Amino acid sequence: MRSFSFTNPTAHALAAAVDGEGILALQWQRDATPQNTAVDFTAPEGTFLAYDIGENLRDIQPLGRGFAGTGYIDGSQGEYTVRFLYGNHVMFDVEVHRAWGFPFVATDPSNSGFVVAGTFRDNYPSRAQTEARWMAQGTLPSPLASAPLASTEPIMVAGMDRDGNMLVIFNGHVAGQLEAQWFSPGAGPLTGLFAWMTGFVPGPDTWLEMTSALGGGILITRFDAGNLGRDVHARHLCQIATGGTTCQALPQWMENRPDTRLRVVRGGRAWAAFTTQGEGVDCSDTIEIVAPDGTSCGSTELRMAPGTCDRLGLTIGPEGTVVQTLPRGVRMPDGDDVGWRWWPRMLH
Numbered sequence: 512m513r514s515f516s517f518t519n520p521t522a523h524a525l526a527a528a529v530d531g532e533g534i535l536a537l538q539w540q541r542d543a544t545p546q547n548t549a550v551d552f553t554a555p556e557g558t559f560l561a562y563d564i565g566e567n568l569r570d571i572q573p574l575g576r577g578f579a580g581t582g583y584i585d586g587s588q589g590e591y592t593v594r595f596l597y598g599n600h601v602m603f604d605v606e607v608h609r610a611w612g613f614p615f616v617a618t619d620p621s622n623s624g625f626v627v628a629g630t631f632r633d634n635y636p637s638r639a640q641t642e643a644r645w646m647a648q649g650t651l652p653s654p655l656a657s658a659p660l661a662s663t664e665p666i667m668v669a670g671m672d673r674d675g676n677m678l679v680i681f682n683g684h685v686a687g688q689l690e691a692q693w694f695s696p697g698a699g700p701l702t703g704l705f706a707w708m709t710g711f712v713p714g715p716d717t718w719l720e721m722t723s724a725l726g727g728g729i730l731i732t733r734f735d736a737g738n739l740g741r742d743v744h745a746r747h748l749c750q751i752a753t754g755g756t757t758c759q760a761l762p763q764w765m766e767n768r769p770d771t772r773l774r775v776v777r778g779g780r781a782w783a784a785f786t787t788q789g790e791g792v793d794c795s796d797t798i799e800i801v802a803p804d805g806t807s808c809g810s811t812e813l814r815m816a817p818g819t820c821d822r823l824g825l826t827i828g829p830e831g832t833v834v835q836t837l838p839r840g841v842r843m844p845d846g847d848d849v850g851w852r853w854w855p856r857m858l859h
Contacts, residue, residue, distance in 0.1 A: 513557040516843045516850030523839045524849050529828025531575035531620035534560070534599055537836075537851050538571060546583075552598025555832065555855045561598035571596065572616045573829070574625055576648050577603070579616045584609075593627050595652050607652050608644065609633055615669035617677040619723050620829035623648050626677045626698060628660060628669045643677065645698035661692045661704035670721025670729050673779075676753045678729055680707060680719060687711050693754050705756040708748075719748075725775045725782055725803055728752040728759075732772070734787075742790040745770050764805030774827045776800070776858035781808065783858055785825050794820035796835060798827075798858070816841045831859035 515537055525538040525548060533555040538548050548565040569591075570581040577597035584590040593608040593616065607627075608614065614629030625648075630641045641660050646652040664681040667689065671677050675696035681704075683690045689708040693701035716736040724730045731748045747765045749758030765773070771784040782801040795814035802808055813825075813835055820841055826834040834853040837843065843850040 512852055512854055513555070514843065514850060514852040515551065515553050515557055515559070516837075516845070516847035518847045519849055522849055524823070524836045524851060526571075526824060527826045527834040527836050527851055527853070528571050528573045528578060529620075529826060529830075529832050529834060530573045530577055531829050532599070533828065533830055533832060533855070534577075535828075535832075535834065535851075535853065536571055536573070536578050536596065536598070538565070539849055550596065550598070554599075563596060563598065563604050568594075569613075570616075572618050572625075573620050574618055574648060574652075575620050575623055579618060579625060579627075579652075580604075581614060581616065591629075603651065605651055607646065607654075611639060612665070615666050615679070617669040617671040617679075617721075619671040619673055619675070621673055622671065622675045622696075624655070624675065624696070625652070626669070626671065626694065628666060628677070628679050630663075643679065643694050643698045645696070656698045658694065658698045658700055661700070662690055664690070668719040668721055668731075670731075671723065672727060672729050672753055673723045673775075674727070674753065676701065678721065678751065680731075685709075691756075701754050702756060707751075707756070708758070720772075722772075722774055724750050725779065728755065730773060737790070743770075743788050745772065745787050747773065762805055764801060768799075772825075776827065776831055778859065783827055785827065786822070788822055788824045790821045791819050792822050794818055794822060794838075794841065796822070796825045798825075798833065800858075827858060831856045833857045 521542045528536045535553045537551045548568040550563040552560040567582045572579045580594040580596045582592045591610045592606045595605045597603040610629040618625035628643045632639045642657045644657045645655045647655045662681040667680045669679045677694040680691045691707035695701045714735045774783050776783040785798040786796045794816040799810040800808040821838045823836040837850045
């Protein structure tokens with residue numbers, strides 16, 4: 512086990528992300544500036560590499576090398592930037608796109624590129640363009656290609672499979688309907704717009720998450736948050752094959768594991784089913800390894816403290832590193848009150 516921590520009674524840990532090189536982006540906030548998400552970049556063995564103040568940073572997605580961050584522009588009435596963050600001794604925080612409305616990043620760290628979907632205006636005189644933009648990874652990401660999105664309705668989520676194909680899900684033109692479109696690597700359209708789901712009723716705070724599925728395609732999970740976004744419940748909705756337009760029936764073992772996240776681990780040979788964030792829940796995380804046929808191969812408990820706490824989300828990196836973010840009120844053994852601990856390549 513490795514760890515990184517510090518003492519600051521006016522700050523709290525938020526989350527963690529791990530890129531394809533194993534670099535960790537440990538995210539935290541100061542109570543006085545909740546609009547900023549500070550990031551400490553560390554090496555897999557725990558060496559501190561760099562720091563980013565994370566001004567107006569809202570979201571971080573891991574890439575094959577570095578991270579894609581989405582940030583709000585103060586006073587812009589809905590303008591966001593997509594930034595490339597890299598902290599391996601040399602700190603980069605570079606704007607690569609400017610969007611009106613929240614832009615969605617689709618990435619899988621096993622791929623050499625990523626896609627940004629949204630409505631873009633790269634400078635004020637230019638015309639707004641609603642499209643998917645494929646970015647190639649290098650020292651800094653560079654745009655390779657783009658294609659128009661088939662809908663101008665708000666995007667709910669975007670995700671990428673292991674082969675670099677992207678699925679974008681939109682709010683539909685009809686109440687209760689969600690529509691979607693597939694793109695191939697390089698942002699070429701694989702399909703037109705299709706009705707993906709009907710009868711969808713969101714709660715007060717509902718979102719969808721995608722993850723690449725074992726054997727191909729994408730798994731889609733619904734999340735509903737309660738009090739202040741901390742009491743979260745999850746339900747796996749469906750798997751969809753690459754280029755497919757209908758949901759495949761979920762295996763029973765997935766139906767039987769609500770309130771979990773699922774990730775492909777063990778080099779693509781198994782699933783990991785693990786606990787989600789929650790308020791006033793058991794102060795430990797559990798990871799269960801599940802074979803492709805649904806057979807349970809055992810589980811591991813990672814206890815942070817006795818009793819209950821406001822548990823934060825667990826992170827599983829692309830090379831199997833497991834990262835636990837300690838919630839407020841849970842201290843490290845040395846007394847530090849802002850901390851993370853991780854197990855490099857635990858599920859490789």
